[in-house]
Amino acid sequence: xxxxxxxxxxxxxxxxxxxxxxxxxxxxxxxxxxxxxxxxxxxxxxxxxxxxxxxxxxxxxxxxxxxxxxxxxxxxxxxxxxxxxxxxxxxxxxxxxxxxxxxxxxxxxxxxxxxxxxxxxxxxxxxxxxxxxxxxxxxxxxxxxxxxxxxxxxxxxxxxxxxxxxxxxxxxxxxxxxxxxxxxxxxxxxxxxxxxxxxxxxxxxxxxxxxxxxxxxxxxxxxxxxxxxxxxxxxxxxxxxxxxxxxxxxxxxxxxxxxxxxxxxxxxxxxxxxxxxxxxxxxxxxxxxxxxxxxxxxxxxxxxxxx
Amino acid sequence: xxxxxxxxxxxxxxxxxxxxxxxxxxxxxxxxxxxxxxxxxxxxxxxxxxxxxxxxxxxxxxxxxxxxx
Numbered sequence: 001x002x003x004x005x006x007x008x009x010x011x012x013x014x015x016x017x018x019x020x021x022x023x024x025x026x027x028x029x030x031x032x033x034x035x036x037x038x039x040x041x042x043x044x045x046x047x048x049x050x051x052x053x054x055x056x057x058x059x060x061x062x063x064x065x066x067x068x069x070x071x072x073x074x075x076x077x078x079x080x081x082x083x084x085x086x087x088x089x090x091x092x093x094x095x096x097x098x099x100x101x102x103x104x105x106x107x108x109x110x111x112x113x114x115x116x117x118x119x120x121x122x123x124x125x126x127x128x129x130x131x132x133x134x135x136x137x138x139x140x141x142x143x144x145x146x147x148x149x150x151x152x153x154x155x156x157x158x159x160x161x162x163x164x165x166x167x168x169x170x171x172x173x174x175x176x177x178x179x180x181x182x183x184x185x186x187x188x189x190x191x192x193x194x195x196x197x198x199x200x201x202x203x204x205x206x207x208x209x210x211x212x213x214x215x216x217x218x219x220x221x222x223x224x225x226x227x228x229x230x231x232x233x234x235x236x237x238x239x240x241x242x243x244x245x246x247x248x249x250x251x252x253x254x255x256x257x258x259x260x261x262x263x264x265x266x267x268x269x270x271x272x273x274x275x276x277x278x279x280x281x282x283x284x285x286x287x288x289x290x291x292x293x294x295x296x297x298x299x300x301x302x303x304x305x306x307x
Numbered sequence: 308x309x310x311x312x313x314x315x316x317x318x319x320x321x322x323x324x325x326x327x328x329x330x331x332x333x334x335x336x337x338x339x340x341x342x343x344x345x346x347x348x349x350x351x352x353x354x355x356x357x358x359x360x361x362x363x364x365x366x367x368x369x370x371x372x373x374x375x376x
Contacts, residue, residue, distance in 0.1 A: 270354065
């Protein structure tokens, strides 16, 4: 039936002919894959376990497959960083140019988001971003998550929780360093409102305590968001591969790459924004404006409103 | 009962969905009105979407934990 319609010289049909051929080829490839595997042994859906596989114990600790993959990714990053920045010259060669472009565009983004005060945190932002993006993308490489020794690190809640604890420490320690302990903890145990009367004081105290409580929710959501996205993406990939076999799961791989990039970006951005927010003191909200001067840029305040 | 609970837990994805929809719609409007501010609006939109999405991920994780028990 298709042959007879192709034989007719119809323009409208010819235009879509490559598309139909492509769709037909994909379906044929899928059917062939199903025949090769055999319908009785149709692949069962294997969901990656939440807990990582323990390879061997070291004293009270255990070395899991996600730790091994973390080492591999860390080694790759270190080797690349050392190899690409050897013999820097004033007039860069193409490789140095590319590296400089990556660093500068990320650093400029940091400054545009957090203002000049955030320039100090650009290395942290870029390190987090590059490590997480490589970890997320490693889940797409064949055999990662299927072999005992390899697993995408960020699909393990332990790794994302560790990263979240690191950023938690960073934004609080930086807040204490910049504001000093008195002013920093004054944000959360706020008794300044009592100067305006008891009711104002109680409200301010309550708001401050609530804000302090929210500080502890930040790392939890950071860890769970990254873990849920990456691990959920891997579950989706394995389900789709089991259902669709060949060629058809490819778009989901592309989606997974995109989600990995966006999630790494979000983790790094949120760490940066939380850090810049922790540097802001609340002292001058009721006092005359501009007394302390060091107010964050408008961008961060709008981001805080979104938070 | 666990599968039913897992299904119910996924109802929690509805809220972030509505939230991200509103957020993206409004920021697209804002970008249309003021194209010069588009980069700033986009950055803030991504942050807000990430924060809203985190809640959906919480529901998803609870659902998966119940389903795999």
